[in-house]
Amino acid sequence: xxSAAVTARSTRGxxxxxxxxxxxxxxxxxxxxxxxxxAGTWKLGDLEVNRVGFGTLRLTGNGMSGNSDGAPxxxxxxxxxLRSAVERGVNHIDTASFYFSPLRSANELINRALAPYTDxxxxxxxxxxxxxxxxxxxxxxxxxxxRGQVEENLRQLGRDHLDVVNLRVNGIVSVxxxxxxxxxxxxxxxxxxxxxxxxxxxxxxxAQAIAPVVCVQNPYGLEQRLADTNGxxxxxxxxxxxxxxxxxxxxxxxxxxxxxxxxDGLRAVARAHAATPAQVRLAWTLHRGPNVLAIPxxxxxxxxxxxxxxxxxxxxxxxxDRLEAQG
Numbered sequence: 527x528x529s530a531a532v533t534a535r536s537t538r539g540x541x542x543x544x545x546x547x548x549x550x551x552x553x554x555x556x557x558x559x560x561x562x563x564x565a566g567t568w569k570l571g572d573l574e575v576n577r578v579g580f581g582t583l584r585l586t587g588n589g590m591s592g593n594s595d596g597a598p599x600x601x602x603x604x605x606x607x608l609r610s611a612v613e614r615g616v617n618h619i620d621t622a623s624f625y626f627s628p629l630r631s632a633n634e635l636i637n638r639a640l641a642p643y644t645d646x647x648x649x650x651x652x653x654x655x656x657x658x659x660x661x662x663x664x665x666x667x668x669x670x671x672x673r674g675q676v677e678e679n680l681r682q683l684g685r686d687h688l689d690v691v692n693l694r695v696n697g698i699v700s701v702x703x704x705x706x707x708x709x710x711x712x713x714x715x716x717x718x719x720x721x722x723x724x725x726x727x728x729x730x731x732x733a734q735a736i737a738p739v740v741c742v743q744n745p746y747g748l749e750q751r752l753a754d755t756n757g758x759x760x761x762x763x764x765x766x767x768x769x770x771x772x773x774x775x776x777x778x779x780x781x782x783x784x785x786x787x788x789x790d791g792l793r794a795v796a797r798a799h800a801a802t803p804a805q806v807r808l809a810w811t812l813h814r815g816p817n818v819l820a821i822p823x824x825x826x827x828x829x830x831x832x833x834x835x836x837x838x839x840x841x842x843x844x845x846x847d848r849l850e851a852q853g
Contacts, residue, residue, distance in 0.1 A: 560614075560831075560834060560835035560837070560838045561576075561614050561615035561834065562576035562577075562578040562579070562611075562614055562615035562616045562617070562834050562837060563576050563615045564578075564834075564835070564837045564838035565577035565578045565812055565820070565836075565837025565838070566816065566837075568768055568816060568817055568819060569740075569768075570618075570648060570650070570689070570690055570719055570721075570740045570741055570768055571690075571718065571719040571738070571740040573648045573689060573690075573718070573719070574646075575617050575618035575648050575819065576615055576616065576617055576618065576837075577812060577816075577818070577819050577820060577837060578615075578616065578808075578812075578819075578820050578822075578833065578834055578836065578837040579616055579617075579618030579619060579620060579819060579820065579821045580608070580611045580616045580618070580619055580620065580821060580822070580823065580830075581620040581621075581772065581821040581822060581823030582608075582619065582620060582621045582625060582632035582635065582636065582823060583625050583632065583823050584823040584824055584825045585598065585599065585604040585607065585608075585630060585632055585635055585823070585825055586598055586625050586626055586627045586630040586631065586632050586635075587599070587627045587629065587630055597629075598627055598629050598630040598825075599825045601630070601635070601638075603825075603827075604630065604635050604639075604825070605635060605638055605639040606639075606827070607824070607825070607827055607830055608635060608636060608639035608640060609639050609640070610827060610830060611830060611834070612640060612644075612647065614830075614831070614834050615834070616834065617644075617646050617647050617648055618648050618650065618819065618821070619636060619640075619647065619648070619649045619650070620650050620651075620743075620770070620772075620821040620823075621633055621636055621649060621650070621651050621652075621679075621683075622651050622652040622653075622679075622694075623651065623653075623675060623678045623679045623682055624652075624655055624656070624657045626657075626661070627661065628661070631682060633651070633679060633682035633683050634682050636649065636683060637682065637683055637684045641683075641684050643685070648689045648690065649683060649685075649688070649689050649690075650689060650690035650691075650692060650721065650741070650770075651679045651683075651688055651690070651691055651692070652691070652692045652693075652694045652723055652743075653667070653672050653675040653676060653679070653691055653692075653693060653694065653708070654666055654667060654672075654675075654693055654694035654695065654696050654704070654723075655667070655694055655696045656671075656675075665696065665697065666695075666696040666697050666698055669703040669704045669706070669707040670707065672693075672704060672707045672708060672711070673707070673711060673716075676688065676691060676708075676711055676716055676717065677716075679691075680716070687715060687716055687717065687718055688716065688717050688718065689718050689719065690717075690718065690719045690720070690721055690740065690741065691708060691711075691717045691719075691720055691721070692720075692721035692722060692723040692741065692743055693705055693708055693720070693721070693722050693723065693733075694723040694724060694743075695722065695723065695724045695725050695729060696724070700729075700732065701722070701725070701729045701732055701733050702732055702733075702736065705720070705722075705732070705733045705736050705737065706736050708720055708737075709736050709737035712737060719738070719740040719741075720733075720737055720738065720739060720740065721739060721740055721741035721742060721743065721768075721770075722739055722741075722742050722743070723742070723743040723744065724743070724744060724745075725742060725744065725758075726756065726758065727756055727757050727758045727761050730742060730758065730761060730762075730767075731761075734765075739767055740767065740768060741767060741768035741769070741770050741819070742758065742762055742767060742768070742769055742770065743770040743771075743772055743821075744758065744769070744770075744771065744772070745771065745772055745773045746759075746769070746771035746772075746773075746774060746811065747771060747773060747774040747775070747807060747810075747811060748792070748807055748810060748849060748850075750773070753769070753771075759814065759815070762817060763815050763817055766817060767817065768817050768818075768819050769814075769815070769817055769818050769819070770818075770819045770820075770821055771811050771818065771820070771821075772821060774807055774808055774811045774820060774822065775804045775807050775808060775822055791848045791849060791851065792806060792807070792849060794848070795841070795845045795848060795849060798845070799839055799841075799845075801836070801839055802832055804822075804829070804832065804833070804836075805832055805833070805835065805836040805839060806836075806839065806841070806849070808820050808822055808833060808836035808837075808839075809836050809837075809839035809840075809841055810841065810846070810849055812836070812837060813841055813846060820833075820836070820837070822836075
């Protein structure tokens with residue numbers, strides 16, 4: 527390739543990069559005044575929350591599978607993001623005591639940023655998987671060990687009870703013993719409401735026979751719709767159980783940064799709404815039903831504003847058909 531062609535390609539690439547950067551800046555600016563209330567509300571038991579919440583995993587610099595192990599952001603920036611989320615109307619925070627790295631603990635960041643907690647703030651945590659202090663995974667806790675995990679969440683968050691505790695199912699088939707142990711903690715007043723994470727419709731039904739389930743957290747998004755094909759989404763909708771998708775933006779990349787290789791249909795819908803592809807992905811999940819809640823996480827203040835603003839996007843039937851055809 528001659529030097530003129532190289533120069534032309536370089537110039538074109540720089541122009542495209544500048545256009546993308548300018549567009550992202552415009553979207554962030556347009557998102558600045560939108561609050562989490564724009565998406566509407568749903569109830570976790572008797573606790574009403576805005577349908578766009580915040581997941582705290584990305585604040586810690588350490589992912590569930592070890593593939594987001596970059597250095598965590600500055601502590602004060604993380605604290606600022608949490609406070610900004612609440613100021614923008616987020617009142618549903620997702621966390622777990624096993625969200626930690628050598629330098630950061632999600633629960634302790636929440637405590638530092640948001641305590642003393644307001645009455646309308648709902649903090650949902652998870653129990654089940656174990657990690658040792660070095661971060662190594664130890665498998666699934668036994669039913670008798672769940673009280674210790676609940677108490678660790680209480681200690682780190684500085685609370686006398688937990689609003690919502692999700693049993694994160696990790697390699698077990700029957701949830702009866704584990705969920706029964708959590709139901710006893712609910713009766714004892716340590717837990718207000720119970721949920722499930724990474725479950726099948728059969729496990730949901732098994733748990734429901736023991737105690738009320740207020741939410742189900744499963745991976746779900748345009749490229750991963752198992753909850754549609756196995757009937758879990760419909761089951762939650764019929765029973766008015768909140769369905770809380772995670773990895774809705776990053777999809778099968780899980781804790782890794784969101785994939786920027788969006789298909790043409792998604793990009794076209796985003797352009798039509800002056801939105802980012804990530805915002806359209808979140809909006810698509812929210813359009814799946816009034817009981818669907820979003821908990822996108824980020825370590826970028828600009829992305830926080832964009833994620834919250836996704837709750838204000840109203841996709842047309844044509845938009846939804848185009849997205850689902852290419853998902």
